[in-house]
Structures are given as structure tokens and as C-alpha cells.
């Protein structure tokens with residue numbers, strides 16, 4: 657396993673351990689950064705919010721998101737746009753919120769190398785989502 661992948665796994669593990677309410681922290685920060693997103697999600701229960709975060713963590717943990725998850729991202733972003741009215745700019749904000757939240761929730765293991773690995777991974781995910789949005 658690459659050093660970067662080890663750092664990514666350690667960060668998410670640490671954040672989940674040190675912040676037992678990690679999902680709620682992420683949504684709270686997301687809604688604060690983007691009140692429109694809170695409105696779109698106001699009808700969504702904890703179970704579905706949890707499913708969404710589970711998928712986001714899965715993508716975050718994947719070291720080949722661009723290569724292996726393209727079709728999934730096209731499917732998901734299409735549903736999000738057509739059924740849930742999610743705007744393209746909301747994905748980038750969620751990515752920024754993930755970085756900021758992990759910085760605090762995984763402060764115990766944070767370092768410049770972790771910052772670089774997490775930023776790079778989130779950039780790869782945001783880029784893959786942007787590409788998926790052009791394939792609708």
C-alpha cells in the first residue's frame with residue numbers, strides 16, 4: 657500500500673474515533689457553509705444521510721476514483737441533479753468542508769504530509785465529479 661493511502665486510511669480512522677458524531681459534524685459544517693444545501697436536505701432522514709456519507713467515505717478511500725468510479729459518479733450526479741436539485745457547485749463546497757472537518761477531527765494525526773495526501777485525494781474526487789457532470 658502506498659504511503660498516501662496509509663495516511664488517508666489513518667486520517668479517516670482517527671476522525672471517526674475522535675469524533676463519534678463525525679457525520680453530523682460534516683453535515684453541520686456543510687449546512688453552515690451552504691444554507692441552500694441544508695434546504696435541499698431538510699427532508700432527508702439520518703439513515704439516508706448516513707448512506708450518503710458511507711458512499712463519500714468509500715470514494716475518499718479509493719486510490720483510483722477517476723479510473724474505477726466514473727460510471728457510478730455519472731449515475732449519482734444525474735440522480736442528484738434531476739431528482740434532488742443538487743447544483744454542480746455544491747460538490748466543491750462539500751469537498752472543502754471535508755478537508756476542514758478532517759483537519760480538526762483528526763488533529764491528533766495531522767501533519768503537512770497528511771494535508772497534502774488529503775487535499776490531493778479530495779481534488780481527484782472533485783475532478784472526477786466535474787468530469788461526470790459533463791457526461792449527462
Ligand code: HEM
Pocket residue numbers: 693694696697700704707708709711712715732736740742743746747750785
Ligand atoms: C461525492 C458526492 C456525493 C455522493 C457520492 C452522494 C451520494 C448519495 C447517496 C448514496 C445518497 C442516498 C441515496 C439513497 O440511497 O436513497 C444520497 C442522497 C442525497 N444526497 Fe448525496 N451524494 C453526494 C453529494 C451530495 C451533495 C453535494 C448534495 C447537496 C446538497 C447532496 C444531496 C443529497 C440529497 C438531498 C439526498 C437525499 C435524496 C432523497 O432521498 O430524497 N449529495 N447521496
